[in-house]
Amino acid sequence: MIEGVGLSKNYVSEYNRKMLTHAVKDVDIRIDNGETLALIGESGCGKSTLGRMLLNLIPPSQGEVLFEGNCLTKMRGAELRAIRWKFQIVSQHPDSALNPRWTVADSILEPFRIHGKITGGRDQKQELERLIDLVGLEPGQAARYPHQLSGGELQRAVIARAIALDPAFIVCDEPTSMLDVSIQASIIRLLQARQKEIGCGCLFITHDIQLAKIMGDRIAVMLGGQIIEEGKRILDHPVHPFTQKIVSPGLNETAPDLIPACECSNHACSFLTSCPSRIPRCNIYPEMQVCGDRRIRCHLVS
Amino acid sequence: MQAIVIHRILQIIPVLIGISIITFLLVSLAPGDPAEISLRAILDTDSPSPESISLMRAEMGLDQPLHIRYFIWLSRVVQGDLGYSYLTHKSTVYEILYALPTTFILAVSAMAISIIIGIPLGIAAAIKQNGILDHFCRFFSIIGNSTPEFFMAIVLLLIFSIELKILPVAGSGGFQYFILPSVVLAIGLIAITSRIMRTSMLDVLEENYILTARSKGLDRKTIISKHAIKNAMLPVLTYMGTQFGWLFGGAVIVESIFALPGLGRLTVDAVNTRDIMILQGCMITFAIIFVVINLLVDLSYIYLNPAIKYEEV
Incomplete structure (x- = not known):
């Protein structure tokens, strides 16, 4: 379970220290293991910032993130890095999510090299074959470079990297918004299936209402940096005017x-x-x- | 891979043909009779006889139409015959080969200094964006970039040669004669190299794969060394490639101030004395060096950027 309590993020203008932008304002959010929370809202409402704060990729201005009883926001350096593999991100832009100078296989296998202690003596070649198969890529595609794969194939590779170490929580930041409609459905099915297997929590960020209904066990609507309505099936019976x-x-x-x-x-x-x-x-x-x-x-x- | 290398090498052929045509026209359109000029050089006399001039004209093919003359001239150039300096009576090829090592050492050491200092400086400035070092770099690059070379050279001469007396004022000899000139050339390069490296690093650090690398649990040092630097190097490499070519010809002022007998000085002297054969030789040499260096930069891209490697040819 991952929980954000009173999360806020303010940005200060570089030229005028008094100009504050409140990207996220006082948000409480909780995602249980195996549960998907669909986060929906307009562009620039703070969805991605909230997702990245939960992953501790951006430090919150106020509030804290609790993960399995630990306060992530108080962790520093090596302690935080050692636990990072448990929460992963699948970003909106698959084409820049992988190092362009590395083969796909290198990128997928990097978590095993970093967290050797956890993965123990697992055979990297077998792990690669397993992951490639799980996300539905051809074995030969692992040896390629990111620019040689299509958007959909890349997103599959990104997902393979994200689920490599069986994380407890994944943030999917509009994972299909840059893909062709024909590919979107297969990527969504892939995400659902893998999430079920691993039993991880998922924050699914989107601006597509239908997608939010399909993916979300619960749905949260965001506006101006705040969650304004949250619950099960709220899109079928909306109460908030927005x-x-x-x-x-x-x-x-x-x-x-x-x-x-x-x-x-x-x-x-x-x-x-x-x-x-x-x-x-x-x-x-x-x-x-x-x-x-x-x-x-x-x-x-x- | 092999195909793309061959492709790139073949691409420079039209460029070289263009250069040869321009150089040839320069000499053909220049005032004075090349046959007479050459004869003066070979015979070491101010007024060669009209018979020998007409003989020489026939031998040099000057009685032929322009396009035939071009091919005759080109075949001589390809065989390494670029004529003689009418001033020193030595062959142009000899003069250029004599000047080339000096320019080469100067260019390489200036480039080396700018790489060793400029790139780490740019990386450090990007990592601590808006930190003290970043502000220092910005200040330094404005100074370095806006100070003319001759002024920088004189200031450094005053400090290190006149006051401290630890480096020679001018001339050529050992390695100590190259220190000041290459530092002067390097300062301008460092100023720009470090800025380009900084901007490029900042761009790369914003990329999604850097975020991904952080979420994998990599520490900042590894992210920078393994994921960021090589990706950020490409624009710097392009810049340095063009600058390296420029260093061969553009070191004119520095070579003159420090009295280094390099290509730049040879060119300036040739212009002053209207030594057209030397000038022609220098032009061809500069052009070839420039083209070859650009070719090398292109080929190094293939190593640095996998996206080029498998491009359709």
């Missing part, structure tokens, strides 16, 4: 005139500017509250 909007985009046309972003206070609801059902209280930042089968950040539900 979730309602993304589920049926047609509704958007009846939305009232927008409030210019500059007139909102910093503590207002993230969706204030274009929310069709806003009330005066929306100028105050809504707290996360439990409402039936879901958690939601909206004044309308209370």
Whole structure:
């Protein structure tokens, strides 16, 4: 189980130290072993930043990440590196996720070389054959360089590398968004099958609502750096106005005139500017509250 | 692999033909009768007889039309006959071969210094982006890049040769004569090499495979040495390749200040004395060196960048 508590990430402008960008604001997130949480949201809402903070690839500004009872954010150097193999990333751009100067086999096998203590005397050649077979690549393709494989084949190689050491948690950051539609389905099936086998937790980041419904045991919707609604099957019965909007985009046309972003206070609801059902209280930042089968950040539900 | 090497070598042939045509036209269009100029050189006299001139013209093929003359000239050049200097009465090939080692040593040592200092400096600046070293490098590269070579040369001469008296002022002899000139040339190169290396490193460090490497549990040192540096080297290599060619011809000022008898000085002297045969020889030499170095850079890409290795030819 991996858990993020009160995670925030602020970026400071290089030229004006007072200009802060809040990429992620006060997010609580939990993913159990074997469970998939589909994280959905618009571009730039902080999905990828949140995913990378959970993997401790970006240090959070506030909050901490707990993994199997250890606080990852307090770990340093060698201690952290020794445990890194347990959480892996499959990124959006398969073509830059592998070192272009290395063969695919070299990249897939690197985790075995790094974590020799855990893998013990496992035969690298056998492991490579096993992984290549698991992700559905041809044996000959392992000896090639990344530029010689297609996007779909590369993503398979990236997945092979990610699952090489049977991790406990994987972040899939829009793993199919750069691939042809015809290949997307097979990659999704591959991810589902391998996840079931390993029994690992998965944070599946996407902006595709159908994909989120297929992949997610639970679904979380993100807006402006915050999770605004989270629970099982929330996309079938959306409650938050933003979730309602993304589920049926047609509704958007009846939305009232927008409030210019500059007139909102910093503590207002993230969706204030274009929310069709806003009330005066929306100028105050809504707290996360439990409402039936879901958690939601909206004044309308209370 | 072999096919691509042959392909690249064949590609330089049209370039060399172009160079030969331009060089040939330069001499044909230059004022003065090449036959008379050559005769003066060979016979060591200011006024060769008209008969000998017409004999020489026939021998040099100057009575033929331009395109025939080009092929006659080309066949002589290919056999290593580039004429004679009318000033020293020595063959052009001899003069160039005499000057070449000096320029070669100067270019190689300047390049070596800039690689040894510039590349690690660029890497260090990228690793600690906006750190003290990064700011120092930026400052140094602006100074190094904007100070003219002759000024840098004079400052270094004043410090190391006149005041401290630890290095010779000018001339040629042993290895100590090359220290100051190659440092002067290297400073400008370091300034740019380190900046390109820094930018290229920063680009590579943003790549997804660096993130992947971190998530594999590699430490920063290994990520930089195993994943980043080789990938970041390509743009620097391109730059250094072109600069190496430039060093052979562009060291003119430095060679003049330090009185090194190299190719650059030979060219400048040839221009001043209108020694057209020497000038022609220098032009061809520069062009060939430039083309060959670019070929070597291209071939080293094949080693450094697997993406080129299997490209369709």
